[in-house]
Amino acid sequence: MPKPPRARAAALTATAVLLSSVLAGCTGGDDEDGDLSAQKLDWKDCPAPNAAEGGGDTPSPLPNGGTWQCATMKAPLDWNKPKGDTIGIALIRAKTSGAANRRIGSLVFNFGGPGGSGVTTLPAFGADYAKLRTRYDLVSFDPRGVGRSAPVECENDQQLDAYFQQDATPDDAGERTEYLDNTKKFNAACEKHSKKVLPHVRTTDAARDMDLMRQILGDKKLYYFGISYGTELGGVYAHLFPGHVGRAVFDAVVDPTQNPEQASLGQAKGFQLALDNFAEDCTSKAEPCPVGDSAQDVKNRIATLLKNLDSKPIPGILPRQLTQTAATNGIAQALYSKDFWQYLTEGLEQAYQGDGQVLMLLSDSMNGRNQNGEYSNITAANISINCADEKPRYSPGYVEGKLPEFQAASPLFGDFLAWGMLSCTDWAVAGAADHPDVSAPGAAPILVVGNTGDPATPYEGARRMVDALGKGVGVELTYKGQGHGAYDSKNKCVQSAVNGYLLDGKVPPAGTVCS
DSSP states (O other): OOOOOOOOOOOHHHHHHHHHHHHHHOBOOOOTTOOGGGOOOOOEEOOOOOGGGTOOOOOOOOTTSOOOEEEEEEEESSTTSTTSOEEEEEEEEEOOSSOGGGOOEEEEEEOOTTTOOHHHHHHHHGGGGHHHHTTEEEEEEOOTTBTTBSOOOOSOHHHHHHHHHSOSSOOSHHHHHHHHHHHHHHHHHHHHHHTTTGGGOSHHHHHHHHHHHHHHHTOSSEEEEEETHHHHHHHHHHHHOGGGEEEEEEESOOOTTOOHHHHHHHHHHHHHHHHHHHHHHHHSSSSOOTTOSSHHHHHHHHHHHHHHHHHSOEEOSTTSEEOHHHHHHHHHHHTTOGGGHHHHHHHHHHHHTTOOHHHHHHHHHHHTBOTTSOBOSHHHHHHHHHHHHBOOOOOHHHHHHHHHHHHHHOTTTHHHHHHGGGGGTTOSSOOOBSSOOOOOTTOOOEEEEEETTOSSSOTHHHHHHHHHHOTTTEEEEEEOOOSSOSGGGTOHHHHHHHHHHHHHOOOOOTTEEEO
16 A cells, blocks of 8 residues: 555546546647747636546635636656657646735645645645735646646546555465555556656656746746645755745655655654554543543554454445555544544544444545545555655565564554555656755755654654755754644744745744744
8 A cells, every 4th residue: 555645437437538638638749949938828717626636616716806727837748858748737826915016926835745636735725825825826736647737547446446445454475465466456557547657757857847837937936835745846846956946945844865664664653653642632631532541542442443443344434344454544644633633533433333434534535535436646646656756666575574663663553554665566667766865055045844743744854854955955943733734733933934934035043943
């Protein structure tokens, strides 16, 4: 199983439609002079998100009565052949709410994953960035391989239902064989349906797309807000184009020094810490905790639930059952935000009574499945981008040898994340590097925000990002909080520091701590 994103038989017909969009998106370069930076974007009111983006309604009108606008940018399929075939990169924007003479430029967002659709995420969280919109056009995009941007397509919706029902922590030879066969089948489907795109979805490709975007949007510098994987993308951009970095913020920071094994082990520790914090919070309140008498009891009861589900699933969202894997996935999803802890408590209460609906809804959210049974392409894109980026390929025997270390890091999540390292083992495209290069000498200051309670991108990664960016570039800010990321926690200290830099260019003192 893939590691949690840092964030499918609609019928075979839906797969065919998405496939045709990929192939249709790969066209010959038809700009007369071949200069894609000279293209003009045709901004129009946004349509409803398509299946690959997660479906749903058209974005709500903006508070001032305006509308979200969408456009498609042409980019080279292969950046080594900039005048060859092109693909479409889907963009969305909300024009600035402030006076024209106060406008700084476009603030480009990437919300992470990899594999998350910026075209659907930015409108969903747009109100959180209203202050920033007073001086910027807010812009996001579906990175290549994602959503409307030449989406990677692998298995269809029914196949994905089965894929996510499998046992992702095999206990014996038979379960291991089944798990490995399912992984090979998924990876083969990606190659079959998206062979032309797979070699070109690396983070370096997306970074080059962002620099083209910067030029087309008319900005001399890239103003950028990267969250989770978006911090890795931003770091790679800064490495490739240090002179083009404007004001930039990295929130929920990926550790750029880690290989996939180290990153997975770090996530095991991070999610375990978040679970510990959830259990402590539940049992430290005046009213009794409904899922345990003590923090250790909370964790013991969860461990017992998962052990029982391994051999005897309970009803989930019928006809699907809540398996051990789905429950683990749902618990992990609830730990992304302290706001979700109430749903974790409710889901555990129900599961102890034999009802797995809430935990399965949380798991579906992680996997990009909507209530109609349709999947976005977040899993396909997540695995494709990770496997194109990451050079190491791990064997089943190697993973088995690492299980004790992962179990020590997290009794609950360790096995799950260790076996997830096999996602790229049979991948069709070779990975680029052990870890990304984010060194950016001479770049403008980048505000790097780490959260001490972050499960998915552990706090230590922020300091390592600062060091890797190089002297005088990264400026660290610490938030003593819970959940994935800091700005959307609504913490006034964090938001004041971030807004002060992006809006007024005021760099906070390095080492600032918010709590």
